[in-house]
Amino acid sequence: xxxxxxxxxxxxxxxxxxxxxxxxxxxxxxxxxxxxxxxxxxxxxxxxxxxxxxxxxxxxxxxxxxxxxxxxxxxxxxxxxxxxxxxxxxxxxxxxxxxxxxxxxxxxxxxxxxxxxxxxxxxxxxxxxxxxxxxxxxxxxxxxxxxxxxxxxxxxxxxxxxxxxxxxxxxxxxxxxxxxxxxxxxxxxxxxxxxxxxxxxxxxxxxxxxxxxxxxxxxxxxxxxxxxxxxxxxxxxxxxxxxxxxxxxxxxxxxxxxxxxxxxxxxxxxxxxxxxxxxxxxxxxxxxxxxxxxxxxxxxxxxxxxxxxxxxxxxxxxxxxxxxxxxxxxxxxxxxxxxxxxxxxxxxxxxxxxxxxxxxx
Amino acid sequence: xxxxxxxxxxxxxxxxxxxxxxxxxxxxxxxxxxxxxxxxxxxxxxxxxxxxxxxxxxxxxxxxxxxxxxxxxxxxxxxxxxxxxxxxxxxxxxxxxxxxxxxxxxxxxxxxxxxxxxxxxxxxxxxxxxxxxxxxxxxxxxxxxxxxxxxxxxxxxxxxxxxxxxxxxxxxxxxxxxxxxxxxxxxxxxxxxxxxxxxxxxxxxxxxxxxxxxxxxxxxxxxxxxx
Amino acid sequence: xxxxxxxxxxxxxxxxxxxxxxxxxxxxxxxxxxxxxxxxxxxxxxxxxxxxxxxxxxxxxxxxxxxxxxxxxxxxxxxxxxxxxxxxxxxxxxxxxxxxxxxxxxxxxxxxxxxxxxxxxxxxxxxxxxxxxxxxxxxxxxxxxxxxxxxxxxxxxxxxxxxxxxxxxxxxxxxxxxxxxxxxxxxxxxxxxxxxxxxxxxxxxxxxxxxxxxxx
Numbered sequence: 001x002x003x004x005x006x007x008x009x010x011x012x013x014x015x016x017x018x019x020x021x022x023x024x025x026x027x028x029x030x031x032x033x034x035x036x037x038x039x040x041x042x043x044x045x046x047x048x049x050x051x052x053x054x055x056x057x058x059x060x061x062x063x064x065x066x067x068x069x070x071x072x073x074x075x076x077x078x079x080x081x082x083x084x085x086x087x088x089x090x091x092x093x094x095x096x097x098x099x100x101x102x103x104x105x106x107x108x109x110x111x112x113x114x115x116x117x118x119x120x121x122x123x124x125x126x127x128x129x130x131x132x133x134x135x136x137x138x139x140x141x142x143x144x145x146x147x148x149x150x151x152x153x154x155x156x157x158x159x160x161x162x163x164x165x166x167x168x169x170x171x172x173x174x175x176x177x178x179x180x181x182x183x184x185x186x187x188x189x190x191x192x193x194x195x196x197x198x199x200x201x202x203x204x205x206x207x208x209x210x211x212x213x214x215x216x217x218x219x220x221x222x223x224x225x226x227x228x229x230x231x232x233x234x235x236x237x238x239x240x241x242x243x244x245x246x247x248x249x250x251x252x253x254x255x256x257x258x259x260x261x262x263x264x265x266x267x268x269x270x271x272x273x274x275x276x277x278x279x280x281x282x283x284x285x286x287x288x289x290x291x292x293x294x295x296x297x298x299x300x301x302x303x304x305x306x307x308x309x310x311x312x313x314x315x316x317x318x319x320x321x322x323x324x325x326x327x328x329x330x331x332x333x334x335x336x337x338x339x340x341x342x343x344x345x346x347x348x349x350x351x352x353x354x355x356x357x358x359x360x361x
Numbered sequence: 362x363x364x365x366x367x368x369x370x371x372x373x374x375x376x377x378x379x380x381x382x383x384x385x386x387x388x389x390x391x392x393x394x395x396x397x398x399x400x401x402x403x404x405x406x407x408x409x410x411x412x413x414x415x416x417x418x419x420x421x422x423x424x425x426x427x428x429x430x431x432x433x434x435x436x437x438x439x440x441x442x443x444x445x446x447x448x449x450x451x452x453x454x455x456x457x458x459x460x461x462x463x464x465x466x467x468x469x470x471x472x473x474x475x476x477x478x479x480x481x482x483x484x485x486x487x488x489x490x491x492x493x494x495x496x497x498x499x500x501x502x503x504x505x506x507x508x509x510x511x512x513x514x515x516x517x518x519x520x521x522x523x524x525x526x527x528x529x530x531x532x533x534x535x536x537x538x539x540x541x542x543x544x545x546x547x548x549x550x551x552x553x554x555x556x557x558x559x560x561x562x563x564x565x566x567x568x569x570x571x572x573x574x575x576x577x578x579x580x581x582x583x584x585x586x587x588x
Numbered sequence: 589x590x591x592x593x594x595x596x597x598x599x600x601x602x603x604x605x606x607x608x609x610x611x612x613x614x615x616x617x618x619x620x621x622x623x624x625x626x627x628x629x630x631x632x633x634x635x636x637x638x639x640x641x642x643x644x645x646x647x648x649x650x651x652x653x654x655x656x657x658x659x660x661x662x663x664x665x666x667x668x669x670x671x672x673x674x675x676x677x678x679x680x681x682x683x684x685x686x687x688x689x690x691x692x693x694x695x696x697x698x699x700x701x702x703x704x705x706x707x708x709x710x711x712x713x714x715x716x717x718x719x720x721x722x723x724x725x726x727x728x729x730x731x732x733x734x735x736x737x738x739x740x741x742x743x744x745x746x747x748x749x750x751x752x753x754x755x756x757x758x759x760x761x762x763x764x765x766x767x768x769x770x771x772x773x774x775x776x777x778x779x780x781x782x783x784x785x786x787x788x789x790x791x792x793x794x795x796x797x798x799x800x801x802x803x804x
Binding site: 427428430431432433434437447449450528529530532533534543546547549550551552 | 610612613615616637681683686688689713714715716717721724725728729730731
Binding site for chain 1: 499500
């Protein structure tokens with residue numbers, strides 16, 4: 001477990017973050033710009049010396065009222081937003097900087113294997129100045145991992161990259177972060193990154209934690225802060241079914257549910273082989289509810305569903321409704337007027353119209 | 362050609378410049394680091410004090426040093442109490458004077474170099490397990506190479522050309538405090554223009570060679586980095 | 589000169605502008621065309637050079653004063669005399685003006701050799717670039733003794749301080765100070781003749797100078 005109760009007061013900002021998340025898997029720290037995500041990450045790393053409170057990471061006490069463990073003693077791996085590589089060292093020297101400083105090497109990491117799985121073998125003798133943004137971030141990730149951290153912190157590692165290298169690194173992270181067995185904190189303001197990477201979620205706003213827990217719980221809470229916001233979304237897992245329709249990909253979500261999503265990827269033949277496990281991100285505002293099954297609609301995905309929960313109160317004229325589609329939970333955000341008109345209530349059978357769904361991996 | 366006292370003056374000058382530069386780099390490093398990183402209110406005051414030699418005529422510093430070295434001045438009283446010889450008219454007195462006078466030329470480039478680093482490289486090094494001293498040696502020093510080079514060149518060159526302070530506290534003792542700039546002045550005053558030419562040209566060439574060596578070494582360093 | 593200036597301006601309708609500096613520097617400036625009217629040197633060599641170079645007329649070359657050398661210490665109530673100077677254990681550091689540049693420095697070395705303490709004094713010697721700086725060394729106490737100009741010891745600020753011994757003039761060559769006129773302006777001629785007046789003679793004597801022995 002990672003238990004934190006952190007306070008930090010800065011001239012124009014104060015952070016108050018209390019949360020408990022599992023000591024493994026990827027925990028996304030999610031929220032709008034300026035909400036204190038990065039400050040929280042820095043406080044966890046020990047880079048904010050005036051942090052008060054307590055912090056324990058898998059039974060190691062890093063911060064309490066009695067002691068504050070120095071950064072270099074915490075063994076955190078950090079991947080910063082933009083290049084943090086030492087410009088005076090080669091890629092290889094950068095990679096080994098932290099490892100050389102380990103008191104004892106407990107895990108015989110296969111350095112070569114790590115380097116090749118990051119795709120940076122060819123760069124070892126180069127200096128950071130000559131690397132692309134994506135290459136730099138991969139080296140930074142390798143450098144952090146080679147130092148055998150107890151916690152890996154990533155601060156919007158994709159934000160400084162262009163679209164294509166972002167996608168490339170994203171694919172790498174999806175597989176990579178599942179393989180390593182240390183907890184990862186991943187700061188982002190992109191719901192796509194949350195949907196693709198996170199197992200747990202810490203939701204932040206104005207320097208404090210609004211909600212935290214396993215991603216499905218946080219995402220699916222109809223009264224939660226995230227659900228109220230414009231970015232409310234659901235994630236449904238499935239696998240690629242045989243594609244028969246041109247321009248569309250069929251995703252089999254089990255229980256006979258098959259969703260059609262537009263094939264936006266350029267190299268679809270390579271990436272979407274049948275039976276590949278994928279996740280779909282469906283925005284709550286893209287899901288509407290009907291009492292009768294619409295006929296001859298432009299909307300492809302219309303599925304029978306049962307309302308399980310309604311938000312207790314409307315928020316800014318709309319209300320979040322959670323429906324169950326053959327065991328999958330989906331959020332829908334509809335106007336309060338419609339809720340009243342259709343007299344929606346829990347247990348009611350409806351049809352969910354999914355206007356669009358994004359295939360995220 | 363150069364006479365025996367002139368050669369002695371040249372050697373004294375080089376020794377003075379080298380000693381002063383070495384001492385200033387050593388003491389200037391923690392001072393510049395403190396100035397680059399502190400948020401203390403005292404910073405501005407300290408910066409102003411360090412920059413004073415830039416605006417004051419050297420004779421002001423020389424005059425106060427002369428008074429401080431005297432038997433009832435603070436420095437003179439201290440050296441006497443410790444049983445040490447007086448600093449006035451001595452090589453180490455000149456080192457002290459030159460060090461104060463060249464201080465801004467060493468501290469400012471270092472401070473700029475340190476400020477230019479930003480906190481990122483140090484924070485990264487800390488997360489990778491490097492302690493404070495380790496961070497300084499493995500990250501700050503190599504990344505501040507240019508700053509150190511500039512500081513060393515300016516400190517050396519400025520001490521080489523120092524005249525006012527040395528004149529006030531040196532006493533023109535051959536082989537001890539008679540430096541090149543004083544020797545040149547004496548030759549000019551005594552209408553010995555050809556000897557003055559020899560020395561002045563010697564100083565010129567000497568300075569040029571030092572600077573050339575440093576800048577070409579620096580160029581090589583840069584070329585190596587970009588390959 | 590500070591005392592001569594007001595006296596001259598009172599006696600004449602001309603104004604006097606004083607440019608102070610070392611004789612060597614002024615010589616170099618005049619040599620290169622500096623627009624001075626009169627050059628009062630601290631020695632005889634430089635005015636002579638200007639005459640030889642044809643910059644100043646030979647007829648204008650006169651000795652306007654003769655300096656006196658004094659032994660001075662900032663410590664009061666010292667019995668300074670020849671014996672004190674001879675006994676070199678009495679002092680650690682003695683300041684003189686650079687003998688290559690200043691006539692007072694030259695005179696000081698003559699005193700040492702006349703007394704036969706040249707080699708003993710040599711390692712105690714510090715040199716100022718000029719006589720003012722030599723006095724500074726002695727005044728600050730960094731030098732125990734200074735062989736300086738008697739006029740310095742008699743200057744208003746110093747008159748009541750330290751100990752002084754007027755070095756007998758037979759111990760060194762006379763320190764003659766010459767002047768030349770550099771142009772044929774009326775003011776320059778008037779000033780030159782004023783320098784020989786009774787007023788100036790009195791000022792010179794009370795300031796610690798001797799009167800020139802027979803103008804050339």
